[in-house]
Amino acid sequence: MCEFCLEHGEGRKWYLEAKNYGLDLLHDVNRQQAFQKFSKKLAVSGGKSFHERMEDLEKAPGFVRRVIRWKTVRSMKKFHYGQIVPIEDIERIFGFVNSIIRTSCLCRRVLTGQEKRYCYGISMGPGGGDLTDAFHEVAPGFSGSPDPKGNEVVTKEEALASFREHEKEGLCHSVWTFVTPFIAGICNCDRPDCFAMQMTVAHDTPTMFRAEYVAETDMESCDGCRQCMRVCQFGAIGYSATRKISHIDPRRCYGCGICRAVCKKDAIHLKDRAKVPAAAGIW
Numbered sequence: 001m002c003e004f005c006l007e008h009g010e011g012r013k014w015y016l017e018a019k020n021y022g023l024d025l026l027h028d029v030n031r032q033q034a035f036q037k038f039s040k041k042l043a044v045s046g047g048k049s050f051h052e053r054m055e056d057l058e059k060a061p062g063f064v065r066r067v068i069r070w071k072t073v074r075s076m077k078k079f080h081y082g083q084i085v086p087i088e089d090i091e092r093i094f095g096f097v098n099s100i101i102r103t104s105c106l107c108r109r110v111l112t113g114q115e116k117r118y119c120y121g122i123s124m125g126p127g128g129g130d131l132t133d134a135f136h137e138v139a140p141g142f143s144g145s146p147d148p149k150g151n152e153v154v155t156k157e158e159a160l161a162s163f164r165e166h167e168k169e170g171l172c173h174s175v176w177t178f179v180t181p182f183i184a185g186i187c188n189c190d191r192p193d194c195f196a197m198q199m200t201v202a203h204d205t206p207t208m209f210r211a212e213y214v215a216e217t218d219m220e221s222c223d224g225c226r227q228c229m230r231v232c233q234f235g236a237i238g239y240s241a242t243r244k245i246s247h248i249d250p251r252r253c254y255g256c257g258i259c260r261a262v263c264k265k266d267a268i269h270l271k272d273r274a275k276v277p278a279a280a281g282i283w
Protein backbone atom coordinates (compact mmCIF):
# COMPACT_ATOMS: atom_id res chain seq x y z
CA MET A 1 0.00 0.00 0.00
CA CYS A 2 1.29 3.48 -0.83
CA GLU A 3 1.17 6.14 1.86
CA PHE A 4 -2.05 7.65 0.42
CA CYS A 5 -3.81 4.29 0.92
CA LEU A 6 -2.88 4.51 4.59
CA GLU A 7 -3.71 8.22 4.95
CA HIS A 8 -6.76 8.51 2.71
CA GLY A 9 -7.99 4.96 2.10
CA GLU A 10 -7.95 3.47 5.59
CA GLY A 11 -5.66 0.72 4.36
CA ARG A 12 -7.51 0.10 1.09
CA LYS A 13 -6.76 1.58 -2.32
CA TRP A 14 -7.36 5.27 -1.73
CA TYR A 15 -8.46 5.93 -5.32
CA LEU A 16 -11.28 3.38 -4.95
CA GLU A 17 -12.80 5.31 -2.02
CA ALA A 18 -15.86 7.28 -3.22
CA LYS A 19 -15.35 9.89 -0.50
CA ASN A 20 -12.19 11.10 -2.23
CA TYR A 21 -14.30 12.18 -5.22
CA GLY A 22 -16.92 13.93 -3.08
CA LEU A 23 -18.84 16.99 -4.26
CA ASP A 24 -18.19 18.64 -0.90
CA LEU A 25 -14.47 18.54 -1.74
CA LEU A 26 -15.07 19.80 -5.28
CA HIS A 27 -17.07 22.76 -4.03
CA ASP A 28 -14.43 23.85 -1.54
CA VAL A 29 -13.66 27.41 -2.66
CA ASN A 30 -10.09 27.30 -1.37
CA ARG A 31 -9.44 24.18 -3.40
CA GLN A 32 -10.81 25.74 -6.59
CA GLN A 33 -8.78 28.91 -6.12
CA ALA A 34 -5.60 26.97 -5.38
CA PHE A 35 -5.96 24.89 -8.49
CA GLN A 36 -6.73 27.85 -10.75
CA LYS A 37 -3.59 29.54 -9.48
CA PHE A 38 -1.53 26.41 -10.10
CA SER A 39 -2.81 25.85 -13.64
CA LYS A 40 -2.22 29.48 -14.60
CA LYS A 41 1.33 29.24 -13.29
CA LEU A 42 1.90 26.03 -15.23
CA ALA A 43 0.53 27.53 -18.44
CA VAL A 44 2.76 30.60 -18.12
CA SER A 45 5.96 29.02 -16.85
CA GLY A 46 5.81 25.64 -18.63
CA GLY A 47 7.08 24.70 -22.10
CA LYS A 48 10.72 25.29 -22.86
CA SER A 49 11.38 26.90 -19.52
CA PHE A 50 10.36 23.66 -17.79
CA HIS A 51 13.24 21.84 -19.47
CA GLU A 52 15.59 24.73 -18.76
CA ARG A 53 14.63 24.67 -15.10
CA MET A 54 15.14 20.92 -14.93
CA GLU A 55 18.57 21.29 -16.53
CA ASP A 56 19.44 24.00 -13.99
CA LEU A 57 18.35 21.63 -11.23
CA GLU A 58 20.60 18.86 -12.56
CA LYS A 59 23.57 21.27 -12.62
CA ALA A 60 23.04 22.46 -9.03
CA PRO A 61 25.27 21.14 -6.20
CA GLY A 62 24.11 17.85 -4.69
CA PHE A 63 22.86 19.38 -1.44
CA VAL A 64 20.80 22.04 -3.27
CA ARG A 65 19.32 19.38 -5.57
CA ARG A 66 18.27 17.24 -2.61
CA VAL A 67 16.62 20.17 -0.81
CA ILE A 68 14.73 21.35 -3.92
CA ARG A 69 13.56 17.81 -4.69
CA TRP A 70 12.44 17.20 -1.12
CA LYS A 71 10.48 20.48 -1.01
CA THR A 72 8.91 19.89 -4.42
CA VAL A 73 7.77 16.36 -3.59
CA ARG A 74 6.39 17.43 -0.21
CA SER A 75 4.42 20.28 -1.72
CA MET A 76 3.10 18.21 -4.65
CA LYS A 77 1.89 15.50 -2.27
CA LYS A 78 -0.27 18.08 -0.55
CA PHE A 79 -1.49 19.67 -3.70
CA HIS A 80 -1.40 17.72 -6.98
CA TYR A 81 -0.06 14.18 -6.82
CA GLY A 82 -0.79 11.15 -8.94
CA GLN A 83 -0.67 7.40 -9.04
CA ILE A 84 -0.41 4.97 -11.93
CA VAL A 85 -3.59 2.88 -12.15
CA PRO A 86 -4.18 -0.14 -14.43
CA ILE A 87 -7.30 -0.43 -16.56
CA GLU A 88 -9.12 -2.87 -14.23
CA ASP A 89 -9.04 -0.30 -11.42
CA ILE A 90 -10.05 2.49 -13.84
CA GLU A 91 -13.10 0.33 -14.59
CA ARG A 92 -13.81 0.09 -10.85
CA ILE A 93 -13.60 3.88 -10.51
CA PHE A 94 -16.00 4.31 -13.44
CA GLY A 95 -18.31 1.91 -11.61
CA PHE A 96 -19.07 4.36 -8.80
CA VAL A 97 -18.59 7.88 -10.26
CA ASN A 98 -21.65 9.44 -11.89
CA SER A 99 -20.17 11.35 -14.79
CA ILE A 100 -17.09 11.61 -16.94
CA ILE A 101 -15.90 14.48 -19.12
CA ARG A 102 -13.12 14.41 -21.70
CA THR A 103 -10.97 17.48 -21.96
CA SER A 104 -7.75 18.97 -23.21
CA CYS A 105 -4.42 17.85 -21.71
CA LEU A 106 -2.69 20.85 -20.14
CA CYS A 107 0.78 19.24 -20.27
CA ARG A 108 0.55 18.59 -24.00
CA ARG A 109 -0.92 22.02 -24.61
CA VAL A 110 2.05 23.63 -22.87
CA LEU A 111 4.80 21.28 -24.06
CA THR A 112 3.70 20.72 -27.66
CA GLY A 113 1.18 23.50 -28.39
CA GLN A 114 -1.30 20.82 -29.46
CA GLU A 115 -4.80 20.14 -28.18
CA LYS A 116 -5.10 16.48 -27.24
CA ARG A 117 -8.12 15.11 -25.44
CA TYR A 118 -6.29 12.60 -23.27
CA CYS A 119 -7.54 13.87 -19.90
CA TYR A 120 -10.78 12.97 -18.14
CA GLY A 121 -12.64 14.68 -15.33
CA ILE A 122 -14.63 12.37 -13.06
CA SER A 123 -17.40 13.48 -10.78
CA MET A 124 -20.01 12.19 -8.36
CA GLY A 125 -22.40 14.79 -9.84
CA PRO A 126 -24.59 14.03 -12.89
CA GLY A 127 -23.97 15.37 -16.43
CA GLY A 128 -20.34 16.27 -15.85
CA GLY A 129 -21.03 17.61 -12.37
CA ASP A 130 -19.64 21.06 -11.84
CA LEU A 131 -16.35 19.90 -13.26
CA THR A 132 -17.07 21.41 -16.66
CA ASP A 133 -16.82 24.87 -15.09
CA ALA A 134 -13.77 23.98 -13.01
CA PHE A 135 -11.94 22.48 -15.97
CA HIS A 136 -12.88 25.39 -18.19
CA GLU A 137 -10.86 27.57 -15.84
CA VAL A 138 -7.91 25.20 -16.20
CA ALA A 139 -7.96 24.81 -19.97
CA PRO A 140 -10.10 27.59 -21.44
CA GLY A 141 -10.93 27.91 -25.11
CA PHE A 142 -10.20 24.34 -26.14
CA SER A 143 -11.05 24.67 -29.82
CA GLY A 144 -11.20 20.95 -30.57
CA SER A 145 -14.18 20.40 -28.30
CA PRO A 146 -17.83 20.10 -29.29
CA ASP A 147 -18.67 22.01 -26.10
CA PRO A 148 -17.97 25.77 -26.00
CA LYS A 149 -16.53 25.29 -22.51
CA GLY A 150 -13.93 22.89 -23.87
CA ASN A 151 -15.30 19.68 -22.42
CA GLU A 152 -17.26 16.72 -23.65
CA VAL A 153 -19.48 14.55 -21.48
CA VAL A 154 -18.89 10.87 -22.36
CA THR A 155 -20.45 7.62 -21.17
CA LYS A 156 -18.46 5.15 -19.09
CA GLU A 157 -18.42 2.77 -22.07
CA GLU A 158 -17.07 5.48 -24.39
CA ALA A 159 -14.41 6.46 -21.88
CA LEU A 160 -13.30 2.86 -21.35
CA ALA A 161 -13.12 2.22 -25.10
CA SER A 162 -10.90 5.31 -25.46
CA PHE A 163 -8.69 4.18 -22.57
CA ARG A 164 -8.18 0.82 -24.29
CA GLU A 165 -7.20 2.61 -27.49
CA HIS A 166 -4.81 4.83 -25.50
CA GLU A 167 -3.15 1.67 -24.16
CA LYS A 168 -2.40 0.54 -27.71
CA GLU A 169 -0.72 3.92 -28.25
CA GLY A 170 1.43 3.20 -25.20
CA LEU A 171 -0.25 5.72 -22.86
CA CYS A 172 -0.58 4.76 -19.21
CA HIS A 173 -3.39 5.83 -16.89
CA SER A 174 -2.94 7.89 -13.76
CA VAL A 175 -5.30 9.45 -11.18
CA TRP A 176 -4.62 12.97 -9.89
CA THR A 177 -5.46 14.90 -6.78
CA PHE A 178 -6.49 18.54 -6.83
CA VAL A 179 -5.53 19.46 -3.29
CA THR A 180 -5.11 16.00 -1.80
CA PRO A 181 -7.09 13.80 -1.21
CA PHE A 182 -9.70 15.06 -3.68
CA ILE A 183 -9.44 13.22 -7.01
CA ALA A 184 -11.00 14.82 -10.08
CA GLY A 185 -8.88 13.68 -12.98
CA ILE A 186 -7.56 10.67 -14.81
CA CYS A 187 -4.85 11.23 -17.43
CA ASN A 188 -3.37 9.12 -20.19
CA CYS A 189 0.32 9.88 -20.15
CA ASP A 190 3.52 9.24 -22.02
CA ARG A 191 6.94 10.34 -20.92
CA PRO A 192 7.87 12.89 -23.61
CA ASP A 193 4.69 14.95 -23.15
CA CYS A 194 3.94 14.72 -19.43
CA PHE A 195 5.54 17.02 -16.85
CA ALA A 196 4.83 14.58 -14.03
CA MET A 197 6.36 11.56 -15.73
CA GLN A 198 9.44 13.52 -16.71
CA MET A 199 9.93 14.83 -13.19
CA THR A 200 9.33 11.39 -11.71
CA VAL A 201 11.34 9.22 -14.08
CA ALA A 202 13.98 11.50 -15.59
CA HIS A 203 14.63 13.97 -12.76
CA ASP A 204 14.29 11.85 -9.64
CA THR A 205 11.53 14.15 -8.32
CA PRO A 206 8.47 11.93 -7.98
CA THR A 207 5.08 13.55 -8.47
CA MET A 208 3.26 10.23 -8.79
CA PHE A 209 3.29 6.88 -7.04
CA ARG A 210 3.81 3.65 -8.87
CA ALA A 211 0.75 1.40 -9.17
CA GLU A 212 -0.26 -0.99 -6.42
CA TYR A 213 0.83 -3.70 -8.88
CA VAL A 214 3.89 -5.06 -10.65
CA ALA A 215 4.00 -6.88 -13.99
CA GLU A 216 5.48 -10.33 -14.44
CA THR A 217 6.24 -12.32 -17.62
CA ASP A 218 5.28 -15.96 -18.04
CA MET A 219 8.44 -17.30 -19.66
CA GLU A 220 6.67 -20.35 -21.07
CA SER A 221 4.25 -18.20 -23.08
CA CYS A 222 6.62 -15.41 -24.20
CA ASP A 223 7.85 -15.73 -27.80
CA GLY A 224 10.31 -12.84 -27.57
CA CYS A 225 8.51 -10.50 -29.99
CA ARG A 226 9.55 -7.47 -27.87
CA GLN A 227 6.32 -5.52 -28.43
CA CYS A 228 6.15 -5.00 -24.66
CA MET A 229 9.56 -3.27 -24.70
CA ARG A 230 8.34 -0.88 -27.37
CA VAL A 231 5.56 0.54 -25.18
CA CYS A 232 7.07 0.50 -21.67
CA GLN A 233 7.50 4.16 -20.65
CA PHE A 234 9.72 3.25 -17.73
CA GLY A 235 12.52 1.18 -19.27
CA ALA A 236 11.53 -1.77 -17.08
CA ILE A 237 11.72 -4.50 -19.73
CA GLY A 238 14.89 -6.21 -20.89
CA TYR A 239 15.42 -8.91 -23.51
CA SER A 240 17.45 -12.09 -23.18
CA ALA A 241 19.08 -12.83 -26.54
CA THR A 242 20.10 -16.24 -25.22
CA ARG A 243 16.65 -17.35 -24.08
CA LYS A 244 14.75 -15.23 -26.64
CA ILE A 245 12.32 -13.91 -24.06
CA SER A 246 11.61 -10.60 -22.38
CA HIS A 247 12.16 -9.99 -18.70
CA ILE A 248 10.52 -7.36 -16.44
CA ASP A 249 12.61 -5.81 -13.70
CA PRO A 250 10.21 -5.53 -10.72
CA ARG A 251 12.32 -2.73 -9.21
CA ARG A 252 11.74 -0.55 -12.28
CA CYS A 253 8.18 -1.56 -13.14
CA TYR A 254 5.46 1.04 -12.42
CA GLY A 255 2.65 -1.51 -12.79
CA CYS A 256 0.75 0.36 -15.51
CA GLY A 257 -0.11 -2.82 -17.44
CA ILE A 258 0.46 -1.24 -20.85
CA CYS A 259 2.89 -4.01 -21.87
CA ARG A 260 0.12 -6.51 -21.13
CA ALA A 261 -2.24 -4.73 -23.52
CA VAL A 262 0.08 -5.28 -26.49
CA CYS A 263 1.18 -8.85 -25.68
CA LYS A 264 -0.48 -11.18 -28.16
CA LYS A 265 0.65 -14.25 -26.20
CA ASP A 266 -1.10 -13.16 -23.00
CA ALA A 267 2.26 -13.66 -21.31
CA ILE A 268 2.14 -10.65 -18.95
CA HIS A 269 0.15 -10.44 -15.73
CA LEU A 270 -0.08 -7.92 -12.91
CA LYS A 271 0.57 -9.02 -9.34
CA ASP A 272 -0.01 -7.17 -6.10
CA ARG A 273 3.09 -5.08 -5.43
CA ALA A 274 2.96 -6.07 -1.77
CA LYS A 275 3.40 -9.74 -2.75
CA VAL A 276 6.53 -9.16 -4.83
CA PRO A 277 9.40 -8.78 -2.35
CA ALA A 278 11.72 -7.04 -4.84
CA ALA A 279 9.12 -4.32 -5.52
CA ALA A 280 7.12 -4.04 -2.30
CA GLY A 281 7.89 -0.71 -0.70
CA ILE A 282 9.21 0.90 -3.91
CA TRP A 283 6.88 3.72 -4.82
Ligand code: SF4
Pocket (backbone or CB within 6 Å): 217, 221, 222, 223, 224, 225, 226, 227, 228, 229, 245, 246, 262, 263, 264, 265, 266, 267, 268
Ligand atom coordinates in the same frame (compact mmCIF):
# COMPACT_ATOMS: atom_id res chain seq x y z
S1 SF4 B 1 4.96 -8.82 -25.90
FE1 SF4 B 1 4.55 -10.75 -24.83
S2 SF4 B 1 5.35 -12.36 -26.19
FE2 SF4 B 1 6.24 -10.40 -26.88
S3 SF4 B 1 8.22 -10.28 -25.77
FE3 SF4 B 1 6.69 -9.21 -24.53
S4 SF4 B 1 5.95 -10.76 -23.09
FE4 SF4 B 1 6.98 -11.84 -24.74
Ligand code: SF4
Pocket (backbone or CB within 6 Å): 214, 215, 231, 232, 233, 234, 235, 236, 237, 248, 252, 253, 254, 255, 256, 257, 258, 259, 260
Ligand atom coordinates in the same frame (compact mmCIF):
# COMPACT_ATOMS: atom_id res chain seq x y z
S1 SF4 C 1 6.89 -3.39 -17.42
FE1 SF4 C 1 5.75 -2.38 -15.79
S2 SF4 C 1 6.06 -0.19 -16.18
FE2 SF4 C 1 6.64 -1.26 -18.07
S3 SF4 C 1 4.76 -1.25 -19.32
FE3 SF4 C 1 4.78 -3.17 -18.14
S4 SF4 C 1 3.59 -2.72 -16.30
FE4 SF4 C 1 4.15 -0.73 -17.20
